[in-house]
Amino acid sequence: DVKVTQSSRYLVKRTGEKVFLECVQDMDHENMFWYRQDPGLGLRLIYFSYDVKMKEKGDIPEGYSVSREKKERFSLILESASTNQTSMYLCASRGGGSSGANVLTFGAGSRLTVL
Amino acid sequence: DQQVKQNSPSLSVQEGRISILNCDYTNSMFDYFLWYKKYPAEGPTFLISISSIKDKNEDGRFTVFLNKSAKHLSLHIVPSQPGDSAVYFCAASEETSYDKVIFGPGTSLSVIP
Secondary structure (H helix, E strand, O other): OOOEEEOOOEEEEOOOOOEEEOEEEOOOOOEEEEEEEEOOOEEEEEEEEOOOOOOEEOOOOOOOEEEEEEOOEEEEEEOOOOHHHOEEEEEEEEOOOOOOOOOOEEOOOEEEEEO | OOOEEOOOOEEEEEOOOOEEEEEEEOOOOOOEEEEEEEOOOOOOEEEEEEEOOOOEEEEOOEEEEEEOOOOEEEEEEOOOOHHHOEEEEEEEEOOOOOOOOEEOOOEEEEEEO
């Protein structure tokens, strides 16, 4: 089974702090994604990456950046955390190929609270 | 403007009965649709999908129906079990464009024993 691991399940940070959310997948997937989940809004795409050192903006990239130095690791960075970034953050990965190509495998999530 | 809509935030169903979760989409370019299930404190897990070349896909107790002309899909769970209680997300994408998968806001299903 594909496993996507998010290192921090719960974080509490202060406004203005720099925050790193780490995500690792173990199935050699090319594509990795960061979403945030908020009540009534579903999952919204922040950034995604096709390959090492590649990144593309999703629907809500403002206030975030990402890093993908190795294929298995995709990090989400909040340069200066704000209270409106309090949310559940979900990392996902997806393999290439035509069969089930659009099926994302998610990590367990990182619940971030910004005070 | 949400491209994928789930207009029922919550649904309660008796155990053993049918659960029907609905989803509407606005982008006619979407041609691949997925349902994910999410338990509290866990990530979403893939449940079932359907391509626009089909109008029905079945997997055990789960069936997804697609009505392209109405831009509407539904997930049927028969029979419903208490373990099915979760939030269900509808998602859509263009099969030829593997970048964005757009999710709806979710429907919280409660199956009452």
